[in-house]
Amino acid sequence: MAGVLEGSAWTLGDHVDTDVIIPARHLLTFDPEKLAPHCFEGVDPTLASQIRPGDIVVAGHNFGCGSSREHAPIAIQALGVSCVIARSFGQIFYRNAFNLGLPLLEADLPPGAVRAGDRLSVDLATGRIENRTTGAAFDAAPIPDFMRELIAAGGLIPFVLGRRA
Amino acid sequence: MAGAPAQGGEGGLPRAAGLPVCYASRLGKPRTIGGPPVAMTLTEKILAAHAGRSQVRPKEMISVRVDQSFTDDLGGPITFHVLESHKVEKVFDPERFFVSAMVNTPSKDISAANTVMKMRGFCRRMGIERFFEGGNAGIHNALAIEQGLVLPGEILVGGNSHACTGGGVGAFATGMGSTDIAAILITGRTWLRVPETIRYVYNGELPRWVTGKDLILATIGKFGVDGAQGKAMEFAGEAISALPVEERFALPNMAVEAGATNGIIEPDEKTLAYVGPRARRPFTPVYGDPGAGYAAAHEVDVSRLEPMVAFPHLPSNTRPLSEVREVRVDQVYIGSCTNGWIADMRAAARILKGRKVAEGVRLIVIPSTTGVYRQCLREGIAETVLDAGGIFSTPTCGPCIGAHMGVLGDGMRSVSTSNRNFVGRQGSTRAEVYLVNPHIAAATAVLGRIGSPDEL
Numbered sequence: 001m002a003g004v005l006e007g008s009a010w011t012l013g014d015h016v017d018t019d020v021i022i023p024a025r026h027l028l029t030f031d032p033e034k035l036a037p038h039c040f041e042g043v044d045p046t047l048a049s050q051i052r053p054g055d056i057v058v059a060g061h062n063f064g065c066g067s068s069r070e071h072a073p074i075a076i077q078a079l080g081v082s083c084v085i086a087r088s089f090g091q092i093f094y095r096n097a098f099n100l101g102l103p104l105l106e107a108d109l110p111p112g113a114v115r116a117g118d119r120l121s122v123d124l125a126t127g128r129i130e131n132r133t134t135g136a137a138f139d140a141a142p143i144p145d146f147m148r149e150l151i152a153a154g155g156l157i158p159f160v161l162g163r164r165a
Numbered sequence: 166m167a168g169a170p171a172q173g174g175e176g177g178l179p180r181a182a183g184l185p186v187c188y189a190s191r192l193g194k195p196r197t198i199g200g201p202p203v204a205m206t207l208t209e210k211i212l213a214a215h216a217g218r219s220q221v222r223p224k225e226m227i228s229v230r231v232d233q234s235f236t237d238d239l240g241g242p243i244t245f246h247v248l249e250s251h252k253v254e255k256v257f258d259p260e261r262f263f264v265s266a267m268v269n270t271p272s273k274d275i276s277a278a279n280t281v282m283k284m285r286g287f288c289r290r291m292g293i294e295r296f297f298e299g300g301n302a303g304i305h306n307a308l309a310i311e312q313g314l315v316l317p318g319e320i321l322v323g324g325n326s327h328a329c330t331g332g333g334v335g336a337f338a339t340g341m342g343s344t345d346i347a348a349i350l351i352t353g354r355t356w357l358r359v360p361e362t363i364r365y366v367y368n369g370e371l372p373r374w375v376t377g378k379d380l381i382l383a384t385i386g387k388f389g390v391d392g393a394q395g396k397a398m399e400f401a402g403e404a405i406s407a408l409p410v411e412e413r414f415a416l417p418n419m420a421v422e423a424g425a426t427n428g429i430i431e432p433d434e435k436t437l438a439y440v441g442p443r444a445r446r447p448f449t450p451v452y453g454d455p456g457a458g459y460a461a462a463h464e465v466d467v468s469r470l471e472p473m474v475a476f477p478h479l480p481s482n483t484r485p486l487s488e489v490r491e492v493r494v495d496q497v498y499i500g501s502c503t504n505g506w507i508a509d510m511r512a513a514a515r516i517l518k519g520r521k522v523a524e525g526v527r528l529i530v531i532p533s534t535t536g537v538y539r540q541c542l543r544e545g546i547a548e549t550v551l552d553a554g555g556i557f558s559t560p561t562c563g564p565c566i567g568a569h570m571g572v573l574g575d576g577m578r579s580v581s582t583s584n585r586n587f588v589g590r591q592g593s594t595r596a597e598v599y600l601v602n603p604h605i606a607a608a609t610a611v612l613g614r615i616g617s618p619d620e621l
Contacts, residue, residue, distance in 0.1 A: 015390055015479060019587040023594075024566040028269070028276040030243045042589040062391040062424060066587060067566070068326040070243050070342040091395050091426060092326055096342035146226055146356070157251050160348045 005082040005122040006132075007054035009114045012043060016059050017066035018093060022075045030071055032078035039075035053080025056122060058114045060086065064093025073097040083122055085109070085129065085140065098147045099156040105129070107140035206362040207431055207453035208397035211337040214451065215320050223361040223460070231261070232336075233314050234349045235305045236324035238266040238280050243343035244324060245287045248350060256291045257353035263295035263314065264288055265305035270298060270561050273569045302560045303534030306330040306418070306502035309338075311534050313443030317432040318451035322346070322355055327502050327584065329425070332417035333410070334440050335432030335450060340421060360426040361460035362397040367404035369468035374618060376512075377408055378415040378504060378582070378602040382473035383465070385423050386483030394424035396460060399453070404467045405430060410439040411506040415602075418503045419584050422480040474615060475600035478588045486605065489615050496527045496579040497610040498591075499603050501565045504582035505533025507540050509603040514546040516607035516618050517553040523613030528555035529571045535560055555610065567592040580609045 020042025022035055029035065040047040051057075057076070063086035064072060073096045076084065083103040097104050103124055114120065118133040127140035153159035203220040205213060213221045215229035236244050241264055248256075256262065264284055269277035281298055288296050295314075297303050303311070306327045315321040317335035321328060324346040331338030341355070349355050367380055380400075385392065398420045405413060413430055420428025432440070432450045440448075471485035499505075499513045510532055522528045530550045532538040538560055541547050550557040556571075563569030565583040573579055573592030579599070581591065586598035599615060608618040 017585075017587045019566070019585065019590050020594075023589050024239070024268070024568040025572075025592075027239050027568070028274075028280070030246070042587070042594050045594075062394065065390060065424060066326065066421075066585060068324065068340045068342050069239060070344060071239075074243075088391065088394060090424065092340055092342055092421075095345055099342065099344040144226075156344050156348050157247055157351070160352050161251060161253075 003124070005054070005056065005124065007056045007082055007120060008052065009056050009058050009116060009118045009120050010047070010051060011114060011116045012057060012059040012063070014060035015062045015065055016043065018064055018069050018072040018090070019066055021064065021072040022069065027069060027071050030074060032074050035071055035075040036078035039079050048079060051079045051081060054082050055080065056120050057081055057084045058086070058109070059084065061088045063089050064097070065090035068092045068096070070096045070100070073100050073102045077102045083124065085122070098150050101151060101155050103143065103151070105140035105143070107138055109138055113138060204454035204456040204458070206397065206457040206459065207335070207399060207451060208337055208362050208427060208429055209359060209457070210451050210453065211318055211320060212357065212359055214318070221359045223359050225359045226356060227359060228354050228356050229320055231322050231349050231353060231355055232316075232319040233261055233309065233321045234323060234346055235263045235265065235309060235328070236343070236346055237264070237305055238268050238270065238277065238284065240324035240343040240346065241284050242280055244347045244350070245284065247344055247347040253351055256293065256350045259292040259294065261353065262293050262350060263297065263305070263308070264293065265303060265308055266298035267302060267304050267560065267562050268566065269563065269569045270302055271559070301535050303536070304502045304505065304560060304562045307505060307533035310334060310414070311443065311536055313440065313445045316440060316444050316446070316448035317436065318449050322349055326421045327418055329420045329428050330414055330418040330502055332420065332427050332429035333414040334436055335430060337427055337429065338417065339427045358395070360395055360397040362399050362457075363393055364399045364401060364459045364462040366462065366464045367400070367402040367467050368464060369404060369466045370407070371404055371467050372470060374472050374602070374604045375467065375470050376415065376602040376604070377412050379470060379473045380404070380465070380467065381416045381419040382475055382480065382483050382600065383470055385419065385481045386473065386475070388423060390422060390479055390481045391424040393420065396425050398423060398425045398428045400428065400430050406433060409508060410435050411508050414506065415503050419480065422584060472602055472605045472617065474605070475586055477586050477597040477599065480584065480586060480600060486615075486617055492599065492615040493578065493613060494526060494580045494609055494615065495577045496529065496571060496573065497606050498529045498531075498564045498571055498579060498581040498583065499606045500529070500531030500533065501562060501581070501583035502533055503584045504603050505531060505537065507537050509582065510537060510541050510546050511544070512603040513607040514549040516604060516621070517555065517611070518549050520553055520611045520621065522554040522610045526610055526613050527571065528553070528610040529558060529564055530555055531558045531564070532560055564591060566590065580606055580615060582606050
């Protein structure tokens with residue numbers, strides 16, 4: 001959780017559902033390497049080949065809505081996306097992402113605050129988002145304590161196994 | 166529409182926001198453990214009981230006991246992989262879990278077949294006996310109800326977003342991802358943020374061809390696909406009470422399409438008569454308290470509603486049928502965990518009887534479970550579908566998610582009784598999906614364009 005993430009932004013709209021993040025025809029596997037090339041195929045089939053490790057996805061409302069498929073955060077993580085910033089998240093996706101260790105930040109960014117290709121730096125500990133390209137800075141909602149605990153434990157399963165021990 | 170729960174009613178109790186007294190539950194009594202009685206909604210009461218607490222408050226994080234859980238051939242492989250990679254050798258209670266290979270079934274290719282074999286092996290090692298595939302196949306969200314594995318007052322957490330269907334019998338039912346399900350298999354518990362409840366009250370008599378599906382489509386159309394984000398949707402009112410139990414299930418089924426954590430309907434005599442003979446274990450129905458606090462309450466007069474059509478590519482993109490112009494279709498799919506019940510099959514068969522599917526239209530009718538399939542055979546529904554020129558298939562949810570059977574090609578247009586019409590949902594990203602009820606779907610198959618049975 002500590003440390004500052006830096007990467008280029010990819011901007012998406014509202015209601016990016018898990019069907020467009022990873023269509024069901026690719027769900028015969030959960031191998032991250034096989035899922036990654038199809039990530040965001042329903043938004044733009046060329047996106048997966050353009051996203052670079054460390055890049056940051058910035059979206060609107062309700063990112064990850066729809067199907068509970070965990071293949072969606074697995075695919076995003078496999079592309080090397082370091083975090084997703086959105087105005088709000090689909091609830092099941094939100095849980096899935098933290099369970100796997102993909103950090104999400106809820107931030108009500110003003111329109112045009114981040115454009116595709118802008119360089120961002122994101123401090124997960126404070127929720128501070130800086131747009132290095134424009135010089136503007138924003139604050140995301142702090143990551144809830146419980147989610148921090150999950151990440152500190154190394155994910156949900158180590159967390160529950162640790163509590164049982 | 167979101168907001169803080171109504172506070173500061175008489176006697177320090179939260180008061181239902183804008184809710185007519187006549188709709189408050191008559192049956193529940195506030196509990197009085199260690200302090201003044203605290204009125205809770207149905208969802209809050211179920212959660213409190215499963216957290217071992219006398220009360221819970223909206224937005225609190227709690228840990229709850231889970232009565233039943235399940236997975237399928239999409240999420241299951243991840244769940245089992247997670248458990249195996251953490252060397253978990255024993256699950257909390259194999260009786261409280263079931264598996265349904267329902268998507269790519271009967272196995273559509275080698276990979277799907279390998280998945281089923283692996284899942285069977287895992288279940289055998291863990292002592293999980295309920296495995297639905299082959300001759301007992303079915304969609305888990307429907308099986309949970311049909312097999313009496315989700316009961317009034319219980320908590321069901323399924324590894325599928327439409328697990329919320331179970332709320333139709335008065336349970337707290339919600340969907341989660343594979344890792345959360347793995348944690349439930351280890352501990353028998355899960356963590357939750359107590360949702361605020363929004364109450365939707367449907368008054369009046371449903372017009373002809375208008376169903377529970379239209380109520381939920383109209384509601385999502387009005388409030389949006391995140392209109393109940395992280396909330397509990399409680400469905401009530403005389404229009405709900407008037408519906409046979411299975412015809413109510415489309416409402417909680419699609420609660421997740423409004424972003425809700427769960428959808429729930431308070432059990433009534435019909436519910437108890439329906440659930441009683443199926444129940445696999447004793448249960449105690451739970452009812453909401455009078456005076457419980459709601460985040461919001463909405464009333465809908467259903468007597469002026471029309472059948473609704475959700476246009477591509479969101480379930481909220483709804484229009485009343487009368488406002489739909491010429492929309493020609495290539496495929497009609499009647500089935501899924503939303504509308505694959507016997508009532509839906511009968512509705513479709515009544516319209517198809519003695520008629521023919523339009524030239525060039527592929528009609529696929531798929532009951533949600535083997536029980537429904539068997540009933541369709543008994544009642545001659547399968548034959549009616551075949552006589553009309555349709556396909557009548559064994560249970561699978563394949564077409565709903567474009568995985569198996571009836572996958573859409575480029576530019577194809579599907580009318581579907583399922584629950585999602587996202588880009589690429591049923592196949593090609595250049596295909597289109599329109600969501601309707603089974604009456605409209607069957608009429609559309611005959612007309613070759615979206616239309617009403619009245620036009621036949």
